[in-house]
Amino acid sequence: MHVTVSVVGEDTREVSVAEGDTYADLLAGLAYSPHEVSVLVDGRPVPADRPVDADRVEVLRLVKGG
Numbered sequence: 001m002h003v004t005v006s007v008v009g010e011d012t013r014e015v016s017v018a019e020g021d022t023y024a025d026l027l028a029g030l031a032y033s034p035h036e037v038s039v040l041v042d043g044r045p046v047p048a049d050r051p052v053d054a055d056r057v058e059v060l061r062l063v064k065g066g
Contacts, residue, residue, distance in 0.1 A: 024048040
């Protein structure tokens with residue numbers, strides 16, 4: 001399955017996920033931790049342990065810079 005991931009304020013990427021992958025797995029492929037971002041589906045946050053069930057998601061970075 002292919003998922004379009006929009007990182008808010010940054011870029012948009014196309015990511016492949018396997019059946020049963022969770023949103024945490026999707027984030028790991030993007031080098032983000034569930035502790036530093038929220039995944040939004042239709043504008044609503046989803047738990048990191050939920051299986052990926054959307055073809056478009058937004059990633060909102062909670063911590064940025066240094």
